[in-house]
Amino acid sequence: MEKITGEKCIELMKEVFQKFSAYWESYVQDFGSDQGLTIQMLPFCEYAIDVIKSDNEVEIKKIFDFIEFLLGNGDESVQNAMTTSFLEYLMSKDPDEIKFSKFAKYLGENTIAYCKAWDKFTGVKTEGLWETEKNNEVE
Amino acid sequence: MTASKLAGVRVKNPWPSNPCFCAAVIRASRLTAFSTHYLPASSTVVGGAYNCAAFEDYKTILRAKMAEPYVVDPNLKRLVNFNYRPNASIGSGSTAAAIRHELLTGEKVFAKSHFQKGKDIVTSLEKWLKNNPTARSGDRAAAENIIKDLHNALGE
Numbered sequence: 001m002e003k004i005t006g007e008k009c010i011e012l013m014k015e016v017f018q019k020f021s022a023y024w025e026s027y028v029q030d031f032g033s034d035q036g037l038t039i040q041m042l043p044f045c046e047y048a049i050d051v052i053k054s055d056n057e058v059e060i061k062k063i064f065d066f067i068e069f070l071l072g073n074g075d076e077s078v079q080n081a082m083t084t085s086f087l088e089y090l091m092s093k094d095p096d097e098i099k100f101s102k103f104a105k106y107l108g109e110n111t112i113a114y115c116k117a118w119d120k121f122t123g124v125k126t127e128g129l130w131e132t133e134k135n136n137e138v139e
Numbered sequence: 140m141t142a143s144k145l146a147g148v149r150v151k152n153p154w155p156s157n158p159c160f161c162a163a164v165i166r167a168s169r170l171t172a173f174s175t176h177y178l179p180a181s182s183t184v185v186g187g188a189y190n191c192a193a194f195e196d197y198k199t200i201l202r203a204k205m206a207e208p209y210v211v212d213p214n215l216k217r218l219v220n221f222n223y224r225p226n227a228s229i230g231s232g233s234t235a236a237a238i239r240h241e242l243l244t245g246e247k248v249f250a251k252s253h254f255q256k257g258k259d260i261v262t263s264l265e266k267w268l269k270n271n272p273t274a275r276s277g278d279r280a281a282a283e284n285i286i287k288d289l290h291n292a293l294g295e
Contacts, residue, residue, distance in 0.1 A: 036263075038259040083248070083249065084253050091224065096225075114251070122228065123227060
């Protein structure tokens with residue numbers, strides 16, 4: 001399978017998450033469409049945060065399944081953007097804006113591995129992340 | 140003296156022998172090694188040029204330690220937010236701090252580098268500055284300082 005490029009990644013986001021299109025349009029109005037892929041993750045971060053706040057479990061699962069899919073099938077730029085932008089942004093919003101522990105159970109293997117590596121790197125212990133293995137075992 | 144000796148850190152040296160990278164490593168190591176800026180003893184006679192250079196160095200150190208700045212413009216706020224992780228113990232928790240750490244130690248997070256993110260943030264902030272010439276002076280200063288800090292970390 002051909003690796004997913006940055007351009008294709010945004011198209012896929014719009015296709016898979018229909019409500020994301022509005023966030024993308026608003027972002028393009030504010031910042032233009034010529035920014036780097038890591039910055040283009042901003043509207044998807046904002047979309048994901050709103051979905052998490054709305055407690056829409058089906059949509060939350062869908063988002064993190066999609067992230068896991070991109071971490072496995074995206075090209076280097078996509079994987080870099082998903083990790084250094086999307087995941088790091090979500091983690092920076094815990095615990096003030098969103099609770100990581102609320103959606104930790106939906107994270108895929110690669111997603112958890114990156115989040116843990118980022119926690120170790122920055123010396124922060126995100127609540128809910130380090131208990132995921134234990135939770136999975138119980139389930 | 141090598142960058143690793145300056146910083147007192149063992150460098151794995153995964154980077155190509157690119158002069159820009161080397162310059163960035165040296166800068167990063169200085170920022171890490173000399174946590175407080177020092178000036179010559181008061182008895183030393185120094186010229187204005189030295190003072191200017193020392194002051195610039197001092198500002199570079201302060202920028203590297205700068206916490207997430209308070210900004211008012213909503214779009215700038217979104218970009219600034221993107222650049223920081225609260226409560227991080229690697230420098231100030233900024234992307235520039237992560238880049239410096241990657242350069243100094245060769246350690247990346249899960250094989251992902253923050254270089255591209257740093258470059259993209261610089262481009263976005265420069266565009267914001269260009270499009271907002273009459274923005275609040277504090278906002279413009281915050282954007283300019285983040286850009287300078289990232290340029291310093293990226294070795295540009």
